[in-house]
Amino acid sequence: ALSVWRPIQYSPGYVALADALERYVSSEATAMMKMPFSLGDAEKVRKLVVGSGFRNVRIRLDIDMVRFSSSEEFIRRQVASSPLAGFVSQVDANAWAALLEDFNMRMDTYIDDDGLAFPIEAYLAVAYK
Numbered sequence: 001a002l003s004v005w006r007p008i009q010y011s012p013g014y015v016a017l018a019d020a021l022e023r024y025v026s027s028e029a030t031a032m033m034k035m036p037f038s039l040g041d042a043e044k045v046r047k048l049v050v051g052s053g054f055r056n057v058r059i060r061l062d063i064d065m066v067r068f069s070s071s072e073e074f075i076r077r078q079v080a081s082s083p084l085a086g087f088v089s090q091v092d093a094n095a096w097a098a099l100l101e102d103f104n105m106r107m108d109t110y111i112d113d114d115g116l117a118f119p120i121e122a123y124l125a126v127a128y129k
Helices: 012-024 027-037 042-051 071-080 084-088 093-106
Strands: 002-005 055-068 115-128
Touching (some): 002 042, 012 084, 012 093, 012 115, 027 084, 042 055, 071 115
Antiparallel strands (some): 055 115
16 A cells, blocks of 8 residues: 655645745745655556556545644644754744744634644555565
8 A cells, every 4th residue: 555645736734834935934945845745646656556566556535634733833843854844943033933924824714723624635556466
């Protein structure tokens, strides 16, 4: 089994984060944020799996929810668990505050009493060798 995220546009929280990184951090940080979404084409995934000698390949669309207690927690975890930390650590407090405000404005409809929740889509490939 293999799971890959669909293109970033199918995950509004990551789109908003990538856009905020572009505005307040750097284009390099934005490119880094988008990288995990770069294998989001079902047919490319199928070709890679078949090309690796697997058969009976089935690909299924999977839609889940990402949930965090706040937008800030989501962003801090994304930054801390990735190479983004090096980029974000170089911004000052004003840029960090502006990044959070920008993200919150874009994600307003995904914030409820329990925090931040937004959909994320992936392809799940199952095959046999």
